[in-house]
Amino acid sequence: MNPIQLFDPVSSTFTYIIAGPDDKEAVIIDPVDQHCERDLAHVERLGLRLAYVLETHVHADHVTSAGRLHALTGAKTAVPSGCGVPTAELQLRDGDTIRFGRIETISVIHTPGHTAGSMCYVWRGSVFTGDTLLINGCGRTDFQGGSAEALYDSVTGKLFGLPDETRVWPGHDYKGQSVSTIGWEKRNNARLAGRSREDFVQLMGQLNLPKPKLIDVAVPANRNLGLPHSV
Numbered sequence: 001m002n003p004i005q006l007f008d009p010v011s012s013t014f015t016y017i018i019a020g021p022d023d024k025e026a027v028i029i030d031p032v033d034q035h036c037e038r039d040l041a042h043v044e045r046l047g048l049r050l051a052y053v054l055e056t057h058v059h060a061d062h063v064t065s066a067g068r069l070h071a072l073t074g075a076k077t078a079v080p081s082g083c084g085v086p087t088a089e090l091q092l093r094d095g096d097t098i099r100f101g102r103i104e105t106i107s108v109i110h111t112p113g114h115t116a117g118s119m120c121y122v123w124r125g126s127v128f129t130g131d132t133l134l135i136n137g138c139g140r141t142d143f144q145g146g147s148a149e150a151l152y153d154s155v156t157g158k159l160f161g162l163p164d165e166t167r168v169w170p171g172h173d174y175k176g177q178s179v180s181t182i183g184w185e186k187r188n189n190a191r192l193a194g195r196s197r198e199d200f201v202q203l204m205g206q207l208n209l210p211k212p213k214l215i216d217v218a219v220p221a222n223r224n225l226g227l228p229h230s231v
């Protein structure tokens with residue numbers, strides 16, 4: 001089964017539901033709090049049950065529903081170990097494998113750069129890149145331990161080493177695009193294709209992006225899986 005791609009128009013965030021063919025267990029990646037019921041309806045309609053809730057990183061632009069999904073379904077919460085989310089059940093490290101369903105495996109790749117802890121997840125010829133690699137772009141690198149040097153090394157050294165036909169499913173898109181491939185991004189990505197590390201670092205240093213509106217709410221909430229902190 002192809003990944004099911006769901007969209008949050010407020011933050012332009014993609015959420016994914018993945019399951020093997022004729023399988024009953026599913027994994028959800030980067031769910032958004034306002035869409036918890038929508039996402040559960042998809043899972044139910046497809047006759048699936050959630051095994052894991054995965055985060056690619058601690059998001060600054062929306063609050064996750066990971067904690068609520070765990071409470072409602074019993075799905076295990078899994079986060080990158082470098083993201084500072086102590087309440088998650090699974091702290092993922094580079095090279096880990098997540099198993100679900102009958103034979104499904106997700107390979108965990110640590111791809112620092114957008115944030116220090118960011119991870120990408122490889123499953124059945126697809127890679128879920130969070131904000132590390134976007135379609136014809138990449139995530140910003142100016143907060144949460146971000147580093148343009150690290151992002152360049154993660155993308156060119158790790159993600160571009162995947163087979164060219166690997167499908168790239170990004171964490172965001174702002175132009176109505178849905179999916180790309182590693183080969184296309186290697187040849188065409190406006191920020192990274194054919195650019196030296198020095199050029200890339202200079203480019204990222206000149207972006208002058210505004211601070212995300214929700215960062216002061218979203219980051220603390222997401223460090224507790226989107227649940228209110230107990231007092």
Ligand code: FE2
Nearest residue numbers: 059060131139
């Ligand atoms: Fe992000």
